[in-house]
Amino acid sequence: xxxxxxxxxxxxxxxxxxxxxxxxxxxxxxxxxxxxxxxxxxxxxxxxxxxxxxxxxxxxxxxxxxxxxxxxxxxxxxxxxxxxxxxxxxxxxxxxxxxxxxxxxxxxxxxxxxxxxxxxxxxxxxxxxxxxxxxxxxxxxxx
Numbered sequence: 001x002x003x004x005x006x007x008x009x010x011x012x013x014x015x016x017x018x019x020x021x022x023x024x025x026x027x028x029x030x031x032x033x034x035x036x037x038x039x040x041x042x043x044x045x046x047x048x049x050x051x052x053x054x055x056x057x058x059x060x061x062x063x064x065x066x067x068x069x070x071x072x073x074x075x076x077x078x079x080x081x082x083x084x085x086x087x088x089x090x091x092x093x094x095x096x097x098x099x100x101x102x103x104x105x106x107x108x109x110x111x112x113x114x115x116x117x118x119x120x121x122x123x124x125x126x127x128x129x130x131x132x133x134x135x136x137x138x139x140x141x142x143x
Contacts, residue, residue, distance in 0.1 A: 013100050014065045020093045023054075036048060048090065059083060061099065066115055066117070074135050081112070083130075084129050087127055091121055100117075100118050100120075102116045104130065111134060112135070
């Protein structure tokens, strides 16, 4: 049986190249048609140096980061219960987003873990927040 995570345990970092394709595809997939996510001229006219990633794409990357770790460690039955993030500096094309995380707390009885998340790029903190995860019970633990 895999032991529950412990508070203070670090998740391995995930490095995500921030490409134009990722930014535009994330905006389209989340039906965010704001021009600043796909039209560089419009983004510049509104004060940004280039197109930038939307919050829904960031939210999806945070979710992927945590579920990949949890699935690798506990199997595919873990469930995200809550994702609470706050955006900081923008993600522009050509940069790199590095997601890191730490287990903040664990409730063994309920098999719930809270993970603190930070995502940084060359400008600073792009995203910070927490993700609450329900960890699956192992068959030997009963339902």
